[in-house]
Amino acid sequence: xxxxxxxxxxxxxxxxxxxxxxxxxxxxxxxxxxxxxxxxxxxxxxxxxxxxxxxxxxxxxxxxxxxxxxxxxxxxxxxxxxxxxxxxxxxxxxxxxxxxxxxxxxxxxxxxxxxxxxxxxxxxxxxxxxxxxxxxxxxxxxxxxxxxxxx
Amino acid sequence: xxxxxxxxxxxxxxxxxxxxxxxxxxxxxxxxxxxxxxxxxxxxxxxxxxxxxxxxxxxxxxxxxxxxxxxxxxxxxxxxxxxxxxxxxxxxxxxxxxxxxxxxx
Numbered sequence: 001x002x003x004x005x006x007x008x009x010x011x012x013x014x015x016x017x018x019x020x021x022x023x024x025x026x027x028x029x030x031x032x033x034x035x036x037x038x039x040x041x042x043x044x045x046x047x048x049x050x051x052x053x054x055x056x057x058x059x060x061x062x063x064x065x066x067x068x069x070x071x072x073x074x075x076x077x078x079x080x081x082x083x084x085x086x087x088x089x090x091x092x093x094x095x096x097x098x099x100x101x102x103x104x105x106x107x108x109x110x111x112x113x114x115x116x117x118x119x120x121x122x123x124x125x126x127x128x129x130x131x132x133x134x135x136x137x138x139x140x141x142x143x144x145x146x147x148x149x150x151x
Numbered sequence: 152x153x154x155x156x157x158x159x160x161x162x163x164x165x166x167x168x169x170x171x172x173x174x175x176x177x178x179x180x181x182x183x184x185x186x187x188x189x190x191x192x193x194x195x196x197x198x199x200x201x202x203x204x205x206x207x208x209x210x211x212x213x214x215x216x217x218x219x220x221x222x223x224x225x226x227x228x229x230x231x232x233x234x235x236x237x238x239x240x241x242x243x244x245x246x247x248x249x250x251x252x253x254x255x256x
Contacts, residue, residue: 013232013233013236015236015237015240016240017240017241017243017244018244019243019244019247020247021247025247026247029243029246029247030243036246037242037243037245037246037247038239038242039238039239039242042238043235043238043239094158095158095162096162098162098164116240116243118236118240120232120236
């Protein structure tokens, strides 16, 4: 209980996956070739009406969804661009930039593989109740991660 | 969808600030109006949106109505974001292990 008064922020959400690619390949796939793999039909502002997503590969670059109508929606903006090890961008798909959270993606070289670690920050706004909730979810994640790593 | 209501509710900076404040310290409408440069009716309106998103709930203490954070909306939001990145990283990995142009370079 006293801990809640000392630390009112939530730890970031962290997810990892290992792919059989070099760091260069994994970084390139995640960023400039995002349109080739991102599940747009389910994970976008336009969903079925989404046409493509463009990751502008530089600091200050935007991640932009283009709809079939030609309309665009900015998901976030690149804050730190450090190919092929790390990229950090703001994250506010379908929302106003003032409500942005932050996503960092790190690419760690292994033996013929690359571990991609994604960290979603910005939960510190959610207060004490959220801290308790987080503690509950944290336990479930090892199963999820285990499934990814095992496949 | 509950998570969409929660996202929309928290997209407003004033509502987010009210929500943070309630998270730190459960409060009545009057206390919130005293802590923010907005009118009591405006606070009530924001609280209504937060309540509809299951982000806050009301507790009665005698004649006072105290707003506290509710887990339900947060759980929906957290579950949504968690499954969102699970799906995205699964798609990232699936293609990477099958795509010849990815593996052969």
